[in-house]
Amino acid sequence: MMDLKELVFFRANAEADGYDMVKNGTYSKKEIELQEQRFLSAYQIIEEAMLKNEYRRWKAKNGYKAFSCER
Numbered sequence: 001m002m003d004l005k006e007l008v009f010f011r012a013n014a015e016a017d018g019y020d021m022v023k024n025g026t027y028s029k030k031e032i033e034l035q036e037q038r039f040l041s042a043y044q045i046i047e048e049a050m051l052k053n054e055y056r057r058w059k060a061k062n063g064y065k066a067f068s069c070e071r
Contacts, residue, residue, distance in 0.1 A: 008045050009058045015039035 002010065015038045022035045046055050059066070 005049075005051065005054075006058070008042065008049075009051075009055050012039065012042035012046055012055065013059065013064050015042050 015035070019032075019035045019039045022032050027035075046052055056066075058064075
């Protein structure tokens with residue numbers, strides 16, 4: 001079972017991946033904005049919990065890349 005922090009990290013990563021996919025595809029501006037907001041909502045939790053550095057380490061440890069939409 002995943003703990004809550006890992007679940008938030010995984011969800012933020014999945015939403016960022018989705019954002020990169022729609023941004024580089026044939027999606028409408030509205031679809032791209034919606035996907036970006038999905039990521040930013042998940043990432044806001046990471047920021048407010050002061051877990052940005054831990055999230056970056058988690059991504060590196062698990063082989064995930066940095067995304068263009070991260071602040």
